[in-house]
Amino acid sequence: MKETIGERLERSGVSRRDFGIFCGKLMVAAPFGLAITNSLSVDAVAAEVAAARRPSIIWLQMQDCTGCTETLLRPSEPDLATLLFDVISLDYHETVMAPSGHDAELALKDAMEQNKGKYVLVVEGSIPTKDNGQYLRLAGQPGIQVLHDVAKDSAAVIAMGSCASWGGIGSSAPNPTGAVGVDSLIESKPIVNIPGCPPNPYTLLAVVLQYARTGTLPALDSLKRPKFAYDRLIHDHCPRRAHFDAGRFAKEFGDDGHRQGWCLYRLGCKGPVTHAACSTRNFNEVVDAWPIGVGHPCFGCTEQKVAWTLPLHQTADIEYPVPPSQYPPIYAEHAGVSPIATGVGGLVGGALVGAGIIASRKLSESAPSNDGQE
Numbered sequence: 001m002k003e004t005i006g007e008r009l010e011r012s013g014v015s016r017r018d019f020g021i022f023c024g025k026l027m028v029a030a031p032f033g034l035a036i037t038n039s040l041s042v043d044a045v046a047a048e049v050a051a052a053r054r055p056s057i058i059w060l061q062m063q064d065c066t067g068c069t070e071t072l073l074r075p076s077e078p079d080l081a082t083l084l085f086d087v088i089s090l091d092y093h094e095t096v097m098a099p100s101g102h103d104a105e106l107a108l109k110d111a112m113e114q115n116k117g118k119y120v121l122v123v124e125g126s127i128p129t130k131d132n133g134q135y136l137r138l139a140g141q142p143g144i145q146v147l148h149d150v151a152k153d154s155a156a157v158i159a160m161g162s163c164a165s166w167g168g169i170g171s172s173a174p175n176p177t178g179a180v181g182v183d184s185l186i187e188s189k190p191i192v193n194i195p196g197c198p199p200n201p202y203t204l205l206a207v208v209l210q211y212a213r214t215g216t217l218p219a220l221d222s223l224k225r226p227k228f229a230y231d232r233l234i235h236d237h238c239p240r241r242a243h244f245d246a247g248r249f250a251k252e253f254g255d256d257g258h259r260q261g262w263c264l265y266r267l268g269c270k271g272p273v274t275h276a277a278c279s280t281r282n283f284n285e286v287v288d289a290w291p292i293g294v295g296h297p298c299f300g301c302t303e304q305k306v307a308w309t310l311p312l313h314q315t316a317d318i319e320y321p322v323p324p325s326q327y328p329p330i331y332a333e334h335a336g337v338s339p340i341a342t343g344v345g346g347l348v349g350g351a352l353v354g355a356g357i358i359a360s361r362k363l364s365e366s367a368p369s370n371d372g373q374e
Helices: 005-012 016-029 042-051 067-073 080-087 101-114 143-152 162-166 201-214 241-246 339-366
Strands: 056-061 089-093 120-124 156-160 191-194
Touching (some): 016 080, 120 162, 162 191
Parallel strands (some): 056 120, 120 156
16 A cells, blocks of 8 residues: 555655645645645645545546646646655656656556556546547557546546647647547546646646545536636636726737736637636746736636637627626615616716816815925
8 A cells, every 4th residue: 555645755855844835835726625624724734635645646648738747847846756756656657757668558557457446547638539549549559448448447537638628729620630528538437627728737736635635526617627726717816807897908919008917808818708726826836927927818728618719819708797786785785776877876976086086186286385384
């Protein structure tokens, strides 16, 4: 039986401080990803993680760009060596493993036999289904066949990235390979979709560690995404949201509004219809290392019917473009006010406030200076 994460870290000489930093980052990335009922302190998270057995991970790569693997390599706490050798047991991964050829095939077979029914299968990339899967072959076998063979004895399957979740760019029309996501092919196993191009690696770690500790998967939404990471729209916490509410939109790349950080909705930003945590959880642990942070509209890569379906710079229909007309009462109950009346009241109130500001400016300009004299 694999040793616990805490035992492995202690044997490897990982300091308690570094482990605490890692657990703190897990809390930011996935505050409800671990089964902690009494406390959300770093110590509580650390105790849960340390008690978990190192989970066996088998990682298959299908039609992909390796971007999801790259995101796995980017966290600094834990660094790559600690992640692979102490936190999880990455028993098979074509890109980062040392063996190749027949040795790699043997490593996959051994990992499946030694952890039968217990390993977590992570799939990166879309799966081609046309022409008997001839567009992707692994060790001489169609990729779709390898997927079924490895998924058969897994405990759960995680679709890492938008390609594995929905089919991604490979499934865009005319979809010559018949690319699909994992959940279109695997029905007998629990499946978690972690879409993104690429997704945040801490989301994956939180899902895997929760399963390792409790044998359960996090609560999922209707698209099988973990609610803790995909429960809110990017728009809800976008740093440019105030400009949206004020009606300040960049109209062209490089115009005055764009340079001043105004809202990018008119340039095709899909943030108002995209569920993801990009606006609150730094990607690759770098502030503003995401599309909107560098001045480009959100692409909507975590949504099945947005990215690779809507043109990049086409505006998306917003379900809730403005705050609701009524809010839950915080004072005594009273008769509701119609949206029209609210709008008229807002116009009148705005006019009065504007008039007051102008009047105060005129008064201040006309008031004589007393130079400190009474």
